[in-house]
Amino acid sequence: MTSLYAGLIDGVLTGAVYALMAAGLTLIFGVMDIINIAQGVFVVLAAYLSYVLAVHFGIDLFVGILFTMPALFLVGIAVDWAFIRRLPARDRTTMSILVTYAVAIIVEGVLTVIFSVNYVQLRAWYVTRSFHLLGFYLPYIYVFGFGMAVVLMAAIYLMLYRTRFGRSIRASLQNRQAARLIGINVDRVSTLTFGIGVAVTAAGGMVFGATTAFNPNSGYDLISRLLSIVILGGLGSMAGAMVAAISMLMVEDVVASVWSPLWSEVVFFAALVLVLTLRPQGLFGRSFSRAQ
């Protein structure tokens, strides 16, 4: 029973961080119909930026997000300008997979040249310490990461539902053509959305880098997991990303603890197939196809 509770707690804490990494992916798809395969590499890029700030400038990992988030926003804008906006409207989604994969390889190559393939990990006092609560050791890094994920997801929610720009995003998300007709600059909204989608990985990347040794190639293991989360949650749904990420990690962690680690992914993917069979659009996805 203790293993079960430990698995549940661990799943919730780590799931929120994965939700943060997946949030940008689902936001970008929702507004732009772009499947950003480079999201995993952007997480790694964020981890490296945090590493540089911590090691060379002595900036705390959480404070560093104030710098890495704008930096990644600019990276997102640049990638959109250089590659994404040039994609033809026809086959945009399919082409985006190839183009963002190429972006991932470019970013990975640049990181390899700068940092080499040697693994590094982010360090701070809260990375290896924990506190005791109700019979469990709760690592500070996961608790802080969970808190930050909740705050940032709430901020994204408020931006989407309480601001004029958010209304533009949601309008573009529902129907790009209609949004254009009512005067929304859909291209500008798309560019900013891509920037925001990449920027939110800054926080997830920092926690990833603090809990895992990483090198420039570490993004590939992540992307399959992030795609699974957004597909389960429903492409374009922020709430879906949160619920799916926490569900995924909880299922995996509980199965790993109670049954066998070898079955944890099998059980999750079996559940994913089952959900998609019953609800092809995912838990919170739209059941209609967008009018282009």
Add this chain to the structure above:
Amino acid sequence: MKGHLKQLLAAGVMAGLMGVALAACGGSSSGSKPIVIGISLSLSGDFSADGQAYQRGYELWANYVNSHGGILGRQVKLDILSDASSPTQVDTNYTKLISLDHVNLVFGPFSTLLTVPSSEIAHRYGYAFVEGAGGAPAAFAKGLNNIFDVSLPVADYMVPLVNWIKSLPASERPKTAAYPTSNDPFTEPVIEKAKDLLQAAGVKTVYSQVFPAEDTDYSPIAQDVAATKADIVVLGSVDVPTVSAFMEAFEQDHYSPKAFVAAAGPDQGSAFVSAVGAAETDGVMVPGGWSGTYQNAQSKAMVKRYIAKYGGTPAGVNADVAEAYSVGQVVDQAVTHNKSLSNAKIIKYLHSGVILSSVQGPVQFNAKGENGRAVGFIFQWQGTSGTEFKQVLPTSDPSSVKILFPKPYWGN
């Protein structure tokens, strides 16, 4: 007319002589053509750190050989392709290297996972497949006659550790052990054999689980291991991130086993230290057949050249470098002995029972292609500087220093 005929005959003879001369020139020019060696390495993907260390090892060997006149008077040229750590791509790479590029020889890739499919490709074309990182039983299971592993057979990795534990007085001997391992053809035989031997020696198994090699969240597994409070942890790891994640989770759970041994990861020198932090390395152990401080003349000379080229300390040199270097040395000796690049002759020679030398020590292949002369050691990081990587087992070896047991508490 007769004069014309004579002139024609003379011209024909001249042309014939020139042709013979040209052919001779051609022969001698092909003799000075470089020997091309095809290699597929994991320069990206999960094994990229190991793959790039292997590249350094192969290149260091090739540079040394070329600076000493090459092999059979010909320079060596490495044709390296990246397989992105993919068993599918490694197949494609070796097929291309052999059937399209027509390389003279091939060297092995990194890991048993990639050695198994690529050795079959090489076997199909009759190429000798000398490698340094495919030492698991799976690599020899198909009974191919062309595969030769210059390194320590994987299954014996933990034998020095088991023998040492058995030699301890009962009061000091660990009572319980945990064996978390990734589902990799390299790690599972290592961990299974260690578990069987330690169980037979009376060390109770309190945790034994296999986890997916692609896992990105090890915390629930590490927490379960920590909950057992096992005296020793024998981790079936293939890379640094796995070791690092377990160490971090153990520290978060305030759990510090008396001994922590990882199948791979801590042998990656400075790459391991940079990932886990120098202070955390104290007491961590890893099995293997070589370290940068290995007392062998060839090894010392190679380490010196490595540091001259790449910097660092002997402890920081990745064991992969020596494995790759040894592959080159063994093939060099075979080709030089045969005075031929014939792969059939190389295979025959390496199966002849001859004893060869390498930076990892003597090499003699058994019928399966394993190096029967390889000696297993246990190495341990000692101190908090991240520069002291010591051979600690077997205790009978004069190069072994005193083992740090129990391991200092993490976080101190």
